[in-house]
Structures are given as structure tokens and as C-alpha cells.
Amino acid sequence: QSALTQPRSVSGSPGQSVTISCTGTSSDVGGYDYVSWYQQHPGKAPKLIIYDVLTRASGVPGRFFGSKSGNTASLTISGLQADDEADYYCFSNARRYILFGGGTKLTVL
Amino acid sequence: QVQLQESGPGLVKPSQTLSLTCSVSGGSVTTAGYYWTWIRQHPGEGLDWIGYIYSSGDTYYNPSLRSRVTVSLDMSKNQFSLTLDSVTAADAAIYFCARLWRTRIGAPGGFDLWGQGILVTVSS
Numbered sequence: 153q154s155a156l157t158q159p160r161s162v163s164g165s166p167g168q169s170v171t172i173s174c175t176g177t178s179s180d181v182g183g184y185d186y187v188s189w190y191q192q193h194p195g196k197a198p199k200l201i202i203y204d205v206l207t208r209a210s211g212v213p214g215r216f217f218g219s220k221s222g223n224t225a226s227l228t229i230s231g232l233q234a235d236d237e238a239d240y241y242c243f244s245n246a247r248r249y250i251l252f253g254g255g256t257k258l259t260v261l
Numbered sequence: 262q263v264q265l266q267e268s269g270p271g272l273v274k275p276s277q278t279l280s281l282t283c284s285v286s287g288g289s290v291t292t293a294g295y296y297w298t299w300i301r302q303h304p305g306e307g308l309d310w311i312g313y314i315y316s317s318g319d320t321y322y323n324p325s326l327r328s329r330v331t332v333s334l335d336m337s338k339n340q341f342s343l344t345l346d347s348v349t350a351a352d353a354a355i356y357f358c359a360r361l362w363r364t365r366i367g368a369p370g371g372f373d374l375w376g377q378g379i380l381v382t383v384s385s
Contacts, residue, residue: 155307186364188371190308197357197375198308204370241308245369248321250298250310250361 156181156242158253165261169230172256174242175223180251181244182223189218189227192239192255202227234260263288265358265376272382273352279345283358283376290339291316296361296369297341299332301354302378309354313361313369314341353383 157175164170174181174189181187187205190198200209202218205225217228225244229236237260242253269281283297290297298313312322312332322330329346345352360374 184368186368186370190372197378198372199375200371200373203373209373243371247368250313250323250369252308252310255307 156244156251156253158240158242158256160254161257161259163259163261164232166232166234168232169228170232170258171226171228172240172242172258174225174227174244174253176225176244176251177223180246181220181225181242184245185220186245187218187220187225188243189216190241190243191236192241194238198241229258232260236260263360263374265360265374267356267358267376267379269379269381271380272384273348274385275349275383276347279343279348279352279381281343281356281358281379281381282340283342285339285341290334290341291336294363296321296363297332297334298359298361298372299343300357300359300372302357303354311343311345311356315363348383350383353381355380 162170185205189202191201192198201212205220206218215231219226240256244251264286266284273279296313299311312330314320314332314334331344334341355378357378358376359372361372362370364370
């Protein structure tokens with residue numbers, strides 16, 4: 153199983169929106185609605201922000217939006233804030249196997 | 262509130278076996294609907310899953326590590342463990358334990374709880 157493909161980095165200014173993509177195949181991202189997204193600040197454990205493609209985890213603001221089209225899932229963050237600067241990872245399953253994206257570093261300019 | 266905490270040696274010699282334990286508090290490893298998982302992260306890199314176990318004892322491993330990995334469950338201690346044989350410098354990483362929920366079709370759904378992680382160094 154190959155890792156899911158994410159852009160290495162994205163950036164945006166405070167208040168702007170950014171979108172992070174996560175591309176897989178019809179055997180993983182495209183085949184199941186079990187895509188989730190994780191935010192990881194330096195030195196911390198990852199934190200679940202989106203699951204089942206588009207459901208926000210408890211306490212996650214509505215600025216975070218998940219979606220999927222075909223074999224590509226996306227995380228859109230609107231109204232960027234300084235604390236959004238972090239690494240973001242997507243997750244999908246391929247039957248019983250687990251796939252992570254390579255991670256995207258979000259920089260808030 | 263369920264919490265996970267990794268423990269084990271932070272330093273392992275090359276060719277030896279790495280053993281880590283994840284203690285679960287505020288909940289039970291026998292709770293239906295969850296897989297108990299090990300994930301690692303090399304410094305400055307992404308997340309790699311190692312393996313996971315269900316309360317039935319069923320295990321699933323990353324094919325790239327399968328020959329060297331064992332994940333086990335100790336229900337009496339409410340813990341689950343990782344052993345990784347024949348370690349090399351490439352196994353130096355932060356190791357996380359995490360709770361992975363099980364979907365209605367039995368597939369892994371996502372990780373809702375994580376331990377804080379433990380840094381493992383491989384050096385003689």
C-alpha cells in the first residue's frame with residue numbers, strides 16, 4: 153500500500169482560506185468514506201479534526217471543512233488563524249490496512 | 262475520559278528488541294468497537310502505522326514491518342504492547358499509541374485518541 157499524496161506545503165494569510173488535497177486510489181480514498189484528517193503542532197500528538205470525510209470532531213470549529221471527489225479528499229480551512237499553523241495528515245483505510253498521507257505543512261503568513 | 266500513555270526504554274541497542282507498553286486509563290481495552298494501535302514518526306517526517314489489535318486478539322500489521330513486529334493485549338493490566346525485533350537506526354522515532362475506531366464493516370475508521378508519544382533512540 154502506497155502512502156496517500158498530499159502537497160508538502162501550503163500557505164495563506166490570516167483570514168484567507170486554504171485547501172489541502174489528499175489523493176489515493178479507488179481502493180482506499182475513492183472506495184470508502186472513512187477519510188479523516190489530523191492536525192499536529194510541533195512536539196504534540198496528532199489531533200483528530202475531521203472524520204468520515206466531512207464530519208468535524210468534537211470542539212473543532214466550523215472553519216474546518218472536509219470533502220471528497222473521486223479518489224481525492226480535501227481539507228479546507230477558512231478564516232485562517234495563527235494557531236492553524238501546523239502539519240496536517242490525511243488517513244484512509246484500504247480494507248484492514250491503514251494509509252496516511254505524507255503530511256502538509258500549513259504556514260500562516 | 263480515556264487516556265493513553267506510552268512507556269518503555271528510550272534507548273535501545275542495535276539488533277536488540279524494542280518493547281513499549283501503552284497503558285489505558287478511564288476506559289477498557291476490551292471495549293467493543295476499537296482497535297489499539299501503534300504508530301511511529303521519524304523526526305521531521307510523516308506518520309507510519311505499525312500495527313493494531315482488537316480485543317478478540319486479531320492483529321493487523323504494516324507489511325513492511327510484519328516480520329519483526331508483535332502487538333499484544335494484556336486485559337488484566339488494561340494495556341497493549343509493541344515489540345519490534347532486530348532494531349536498526351532506521352527504527353529510531355517517536356512511537357505513539359492510539360485508539361482506532363472500528364467501522365460497521367470492521368474496517369479501521371480513524372484515530373480518536375492518542376498518547377503523547379515516546380522518543381526511542383537506537384544506539385550502542
